[in-house]
Amino acid sequence: xxxAVHSTLVDTKEPRSQWLDVWDQFRRHRGAMxxxxxxxxxxxxxxxxxxxxxxxxxxIDIRARSQGPSWxxxxxxxxxxxxxxxxxLAGGQVSLAVGISAMLLAxxxxxxxxxxxxxxxxxxxxxxxxxxxxxxxxxLPLLLVIIMLFRDTLRAAFGPxxxxxxxxxxxxxxxxxxxxxxxxxxxxxxxxxxxFVIASKSIGTSPFRMILRHILPNVLSPITVSATLGIANxxxxxxxxxxxxxxxxxxxxxxxRLLYDATDYLQQYPERVIWPGLAISLTVLSVNYIGDxxxxxxxxxxxxx
Numbered sequence: 101x102x103x104a105v106h107s108t109l110v111d112t113k114e115p116r117s118q119w120l121d122v123w124d125q126f127r128r129h130r131g132a133m134x135x136x137x138x139x140x141x142x143x144x145x146x147x148x149x150x151x152x153x154x155x156x157x158x159x160i161d162i163r164a165r166s167q168g169p170s171w172x173x174x175x176x177x178x179x180x181x182x183x184x185x186x187x188x189l190a191g192g193q194v195s196l197a198v199g200i201s202a203m204l205l206a207x208x209x210x211x212x213x214x215x216x217x218x219x220x221x222x223x224x225x226x227x228x229x230x231x232x233x234x235x236x237x238x239x240l241p242l243l244l245v246i247i248m249l250f251r252d253t254l255r256a257a258f259g260p261x262x263x264x265x266x267x268x269x270x271x272x273x274x275x276x277x278x279x280x281x282x283x284x285x286x287x288x289x290x291x292x293x294x295x296f297v298i299a300s301k302s303i304g305t306s307p308f309r310m311i312l313r314h315i316l317p318n319v320l321s322p323i324t325v326s327a328t329l330g331i332a333n334x335x336x337x338x339x340x341x342x343x344x345x346x347x348x349x350x351x352x353x354x355x356x357r358l359l360y361d362a363t364d365y366l367q368q369y370p371e372r373v374i375w376p377g378l379a380i381s382l383t384v385l386s387v388n389y390i391g392d393x394x395x396x397x398x399x400x401x402x403x404x405x
């Protein structure tokens with residue numbers, strides 16, 4: 101009898117972690133795995149690559165200007181003889197830093213407004229009207245106006261590069277939170293009617309504790325998906341602003357700025373447009389695939405198949 105009980109206890113398996121189920125589902129999404137592999141490669145290239153490829157991206161060598169790919173310059177040089185590979189690596193650092201920072205800002209604002217709007221009935225109307233107002237604004241003209249108004253002030257306060265970085269991150273983040281707020285609000289409205297939330301209210305749980313312990317953990321799925329897609333949108337927006345000449349200074353490389361500088365030499369040296377264009381396109385595509393994988397993996401209906 102004792103041996104049978106012992107055998108039963110030994111054979112009993114511990115409950116499987118939910119995050120292991122999420123990872124198993126994510127691994128089955130081939131596009132998401134390829135996207136994650138490429139995104140990790142881009143991160144390693146732009147942040148570790150400069151320690152291996154030590155050419156200064158600002159070094160001007162007039163004798164080597166407008167050269168094609170070679171052993172000394174695998175991606176060629178620009179009109180001033182600066183190494184394109186070194187400038188691509190430096191520009192990738194800026195573009196990814198802007199994308200991740202702006203995404204975090206948009207995520208915090210969107211999740212906060214979505215949770216408050218969905219949980220507190222009195223705040224729902226004003227916050228959703230504010231969201232509708234931001235959705236109705238023409239974003240590109242608004243971005244241009246804000247940058248033109250505050251660019252010189254922030255440059256004087258923080259320096260030409262840091263000031264523009266803060267401004268672009270703020271502008272992109274403050275105009276990208278609306279979709280996250282709407283998605284989170286919808287999930288919170290559904291969660292409010294669930295039994296565990298009603299039971300917690302009945303024992304006197306405070307709204308602040310309710311949001312932290314019960315609401316936020318259950319809306320991580322849309323927040324995670326919005327985070328991955330927000331990086332892609334922020335990279336595209338920064339590239340568009342730099343392409344219009346309203347981003348970082350001309351001697352400070354970003355992928356969008358490299359595109360802008362290469363447009364005058366498109367017919368003579370098309371590879372100058374191809375390299376930053378490919379970097380932007382493939383990075384955004386990989387992040388979108390990662391977002392699709394997270395969306396499928398975090399959906400319990402798909403995960404249970």
